[in-house]
Amino acid sequence: MKLYEYLAKDIMSKFGIPVPRGSAADDPAEVERIAASIGGEVVVKAQALVGGRGKAGGIKFASSPAEAREIAEGMLGSELKGVKVEKVLIEEKLKIDKEVYVGIAVDTRKARPVLIASGSGGMEIEEVPEKEIVRRLIEPPWGLEAFMGREITRRLGLNGPVGGKVADIIMKLYHVFTRCDAELTEINPLVISDGNVVAADARLNVDDDALYRHPELPRVEEGTPTELRVKSMGLSYVELDGDIAVMANGAGMAMATLDVLQRYGGRPANFLDAGGGASVEPMAEAIGILLSTKPKAILVNIFGGITRCDDVARALIKVKETVGFPVPVVIRLVGTNEEEGVSLLRQHGFEAYRTMDEATRAVVEAAGRANPWQ
Amino acid sequence: MAIIVDEKTKVVVQGITGNQGSFHARQMLAYGSRVVAGVSPGKGGQELDGIPVYDTVEEAVERRGANASVIFVPARFAKDAALEAISAGVSVVVIITERIPLHDAIYIMAYAREKGVTVIGPNTFGIISPGKCKIGIMPHQIYAPGPVGIAARSGTLSYEVAAALTGAGFGQSTVVGLGGDRVVGQRFVDVLKKFEQDPETKGVVLVGEIGGSAEEEAAEYVKGMTKPVVAYLAGKAAPPGKRMGHAGAIIERGRGTFESKVKALEGAGVRVASVPWEVASLVKEVLGQTIESEQR
Numbered sequence: 098m099k100l101y102e103y104l105a106k107d108i109m110s111k112f113g114i115p116v117p118r119g120s121a122a123d124d125p126a127e128v129e130r131i132a133a134s135i136g137g138e139v140v141v142k143a144q145a146l147v148g149g150r151g152k153a154g155g156i157k158f159a160s161s162p163a164e165a166r167e168i169a170e171g172m173l174g175s176e177l178k179g180v181k182v183e184k185v186l187i188e189e190k191l192k193i194d195k196e197v198y199v200g201i202a203v204d205t206r207k208a209r210p211v212l213i214a215s216g217s218g219g220m221e222i223e224e225v226p227e228k229e230i231v232r233r234l235i236e237p238p239w240g241l242e243a244f245m246g247r248e249i250t251r252r253l254g255l256n257g258p259v260g261g262k263v264a265d266i267i268m269k270l271y272h273v274f275t276r277c278d279a280e281l282t283e284i285n286p287l288v289i290s291d292g293n294v295v296a297a298d299a300r301l302n303v304d305d306d307a308l309y310r311h312p313e314l315p316r317v318e319e320g321t322p323t324e325l326r327v328k329s330m331g332l333s334y335v336e337l338d339g340d341i342a343v344m345a346n347g348a349g350m351a352m353a354t355l356d357v358l359q360r361y362g363g364r365p366a367n368f369l370d371a372g373g374g375a376s377v378e379p380m381a382e383a384i385g386i387l388l389s390t391k392p393k394a395i396l397v398n399i400f401g402g403i404t405r406c407d408d409v410a411r412a413l414i415k416v417k418e419t420v421g422f423p424v425p426v427v428i429r430l431v432g433t434n435e436e437e438g439v440s441l442l443r444q445h446g447f448e449a450y451r452t453m454d455e456a457t458r459a460v461v462e463a464a465g466r467a468n469p470w471q
Numbered sequence: 472m473a474i475i476v477d478e479k480t481k482v483v484v485q486g487i488t489g490n491q492g493s494f495h496a497r498q499m500l501a502y503g504s505r506v507v508a509g510v511s512p513g514k515g516g517q518e519l520d521g522i523p524v525y526d527t528v529e530e531a532v533e534r535r536g537a538n539a540s541v542i543f544v545p546a547r548f549a550k551d552a553a554l555e556a557i558s559a560g561v562s563v564v565v566i567i568t569e570r571i572p573l574h575d576a577i578y579i580m581a582y583a584r585e586k587g588v589t590v591i592g593p594n595t596f597g598i599i600s601p602g603k604c605k606i607g608i609m610p611h612q613i614y615a616p617g618p619v620g621i622a623a624r625s626g627t628l629s630y631e632v633a634a635a636l637t638g639a640g641f642g643q644s645t646v647v648g649l650g651g652d653r654v655v656g657q658r659f660v661d662v663l664k665k666f667e668q669d670p671e672t673k674g675v676v677l678v679g680e681i682g683g684s685a686e687e688e689a690a691e692y693v694k695g696m697t698k699p700v701v702a703y704l705a706g707k708a709a710p711p712g713k714r715m716g717h718a719g720a721i722i723e724r725g726r727g728t729f730e731s732k733v734k735a736l737e738g739a740g741v742r743v744a745s746v747p748w749e750v751a752s753l754v755k756e757v758l759g760q761t762i763e764s765e766q767r
Contacts, residue, residue: 307575
């Protein structure tokens with residue numbers, strides 16, 4: 098779960114990390130009031146979970162509350178890199194003496210958290226040359242100690258009171274990382290301004306699998322309505338821009354199905370992993386959702402391990418008998434209880450292929466015919 | 472020979488009284504795995520098809536000599552279960568449970584490193600040395616003993632590949648499910664090292680996918696290997712920034728792309744199949760001669 102900047106800053110602030118004075122709003126009049134209460138020049142920042150907001154026009158400066166309102170009117174409801182902006186964050190404009198980057202991520206290769214810092218703040222860390230990046234693996238279960246923050250700070254070329262403040266913020270950022278079950282947390286840039294150190298931008302991505310133990314954290318949902326609906330059923334679903342709906346069991350199998358479809362000239366409409374051992378009801382519901390996206394054809398690709406082929410057949414039959422299939426459905430069904438599944442399907446007028454190759458070719462051909470939704 | 476698990480492996484099933492645990496304990500037993508004990512806190516003293524159930528892994532190790540554990544407990548209890556198994560002195564811990572918090576996985580791996588324990592998973596289908604020992608949830612009828620080692624990040628896709636190999640007459644020495652999570656106990660490179668040392672394994676198949684850097688690391692190691700490696704990678708059609716079912720299957724900020732992985736592997740001499748079923752014919756090409764010459 099990615100948190101909006103204003104939510105991430107709110108949390109960092111609770112952990113003692115200084116953030117600019119400001120507040121978020123979804124209404125231009127409110128924006129004007131906030132800008133007036135801050136006084137002086139302000140920055141208006143579109144709250145959208147996209148990278149490179151500045152270049153895309155999502156960060157603008159205003160010299161008066163009226164100008165802030167005007168900017169907010171332009172941003173609110175508009176799309177930034179394809180994402181609708183529903184809130185803006187209004188903050189004091191900082192005088193920037195120096196900008197640095199600090200972040201904590203997980204080094205999956207080493208299975209340890211890693212502290213990353215760079216003297217080039219404000220740039221995406223991926224764009225910073227490797228030799229300008231300072232890294233330090235954090236050894237669990239001991240974690241980050243204060244001296245490590247000081248060492249990193251020294252390597253960034255910062256010393257004196259400012260260095261002390263940066264080192265302190267690094268420690269606090271580590272507390273945010275561990276106590277919020279973060280996958281990634283970043284301050285970019287961390288701004289040095291007249292001897293003060295302030296988090297000018299903040300990123301906090303929380304591990305979805307740990308949300309159950311964080312009732313205190315805000316919830317941000319990302320995805321299309323269909324994606325959110327399927328997600329709430331506990332299945333993995335990603336919307337794509339093609340016209341052949343796909344259901345497969347297992348993430349790797351579902352990905353491979355899309356790849357093979359594309360190879361044969363088909364355009365997948367979605368990724369759907371029906372899970373390792375889905376039962377009849379949720380599978381039928383998932384197929385129903387696929388139909389609601391109005392594809393030209395549906396491909397069901399099942400290699401039954403824990404998933405039983407007869408359950409898959411029952412789910413398909415259930416959909417046929419309730420909502421019906423207005424589009425061709427092509428089925429590949431092998432594995433556990435295959436014979437029973439295939440014979441059930443035959444009794445209800447379905448055919449099933451044995452190989453992914455044949456089924457994929459067949460569904461691409463079927464989708465090439467007339468569009469039944471027109 | 473095989474890697475990690477074989478006929479000497481004695482398995483304790485953690486979470487044996489649950490639905491998944493009891494079903495798969497029976498399946499493993501039926502396959503011929505030596506399932507010597509089950510653990511379910513508070514249910515010690517029960518039995519499941521003759522398998523004694525204990526309250527602690529420690530007891531399963533003391534009384535039954537368990538040296539490998541398989542974990543079927545829910546995600547929120549999985550960290551405790553894994554630490555318990557590592558602490559009790561088993562040498563292999565297979566974590567089937569999915570959706571374990573990332574920070575818990577990091578913690579488990581740290582303790583496993585300290586104790587020298589091999590962790591498989593989390594979010595894995597398990598590990599099988601066909602004909603010797605199965606620890607996990609895979610449909611075992613698709614495997615046969617033989618010379619090919621398989622390491623895979625995904626379950627069903629690896630079943631597809633294993634079934635194609637078995638169908639083409641290539642059995643497997645060991646099939647390892649690395650798991651679909653970001654932080655896992657065994658990565659391709661760890662398993663490749665073991666397959667390289669295993670006399671029974673003549674060649675290796677990697678079933679990879681987008682996200683992370685495990686395939687790129689594997690490519691570096693393959694350059695120095697004596698055994699041929701074939702790969703299939705999923706996710707060519709996956710859009711960036713979207714998590715494709717597995718926590719680890721995501722192209723993040725331009726990293727972990729299909730192209731980068733194919734380039735690295737092909738650069739190391741790995742034959743990369745363009746469709747899953749092509750793996751069998753590639754294995755035949757790279758292994759056909761080796762095996763025939765040994766049979767002579």
